[in-house]
Amino acid sequence: MNTYDFKNQVAVVTGGAQGIGLAVVERLLAGGAAVAIWDRDAQALTDASQRLGALGTVVTCEVDIVNLASVQQAYQQTVQALGNVTILVNSAGIAGTNAPVVEYPQDEWSRVVDINLNGTFHVNQVVVKGMIAGGYGRVVNVASIAGKEGNPNASAYSASKAAVIALTKSLGKETAGYDIAVNAITPAAAKTRIFEQMAQQHIDYMLSKIPRGRFVQVREIASMVAWLVSAENSFTTGAVFDLSGGRATY
Template identity: 65%
Template sequence: MTTYDFSNQTAIVTGGAQGIGGAITALLASQGARVAIWDMDAALAQETAERVGGGALAVQVDISDWDSVQAAIAKTVEVCGGVEILVNSAGIAGLNAPLADYPVDEFRKIVDINLNGTFLVNKAVVPVMTAKGYGRIVNIASVAGKEGNPNASAYSASKAAVIGLTKSLGKELAGQDISVNCVTPAAARTRIFDQMQQEHIDYMLSKIPRGRFLELDESAAMIAWLVSSENSFTTGATFDLSGGRATY
């Protein structure tokens, strides 16, 4: 795997205690970054921080709550001195059901975490990066945001919106040395599968031409380049990790 020098850089990874977020947390820490693990699960975040080392900081945060996000960025800046990297990995899948039967409150919850949470975290971190004139942001969307998964209207819509948000912010910050990109992974075996029906999991696998799910280390490798100083040109872009599923 290609290595990068992230020494003297602080990286916030939301949902960084496990799954794709946990994989990028471990990789960034192994290559010199100090990682602030923003996660709802305080105990798991602390466990992950101790495991990856490098002075990793565990921060309990509800990304859908603006007061919580503001407290988290204040703590991170106080302890770490700044933020050069942001990876938004926190998200939920929610229920699988036809749109006509989809619970209204569940739809709102998914959008609140996946979309509004991504907005709030970017809103909190971008001023820190613009003050320094440097930053690398990756918002994790999903191939469902490009293609739509049946019986997953809330998840698909929220991830499509993350792609749009990323493209908009990338253009806003293009005049500075701050890149904003997103990745659209196919499914990976993480705890998010616990929220899904087996029928839906089987459907997702059937749509991947590679015939397997995404490996966590594969996602971390792509994200590492996107948040490195070597990515000095690309911004407002969407990078597929779909195993051949994406059609555009």
């Protein structure tokens, strides 16, 4: 495993109490970063804190990223506890219901877009403002291969992740004059708790589309994220990095 020097770096990882986010937190701690885990699941936060506390400096914030005031409060708590945030990984998200567009429930559409897109916007807006003031930052927004291809019976998820890609590109251009890199990753599905939200038929469909013939592992995602949020990534911004096992068409 490659190691990166994250000493004196302060990271925020949303959705960091489980799944992809948790794997990223572990990787950042291994490099010496102080990490604030933002998640809405109080029990998962407690479990993560107990599991990771021996690995380095970890603080937890129970936060609803859909609520801008909640994000602002979590940011203030993080800065007070750890200092200025220099690394941000937006991993929080949901899959939502599987249904055709013509039958997709309106309230479910709004819920998925609120968390996956609006929540990511809120976090980027609040945290990157501090990065601009500090003259340094690294951001990774977790999108999805569904945002490139559009998965059938997953329109809300696909559309929200496509929007995250566009948000990343816009923010990357806006901050290109600073030492700030804003990039996105588009992983294929990983076996995390998000599978609990999906129909088995949809899970089988996703696996059938991956040329490598397996789902991506969270540690593989964390490996790519580690480089993207390191100081070594000093030029690339507004880009989208594939983790689809060969599925990506562009």
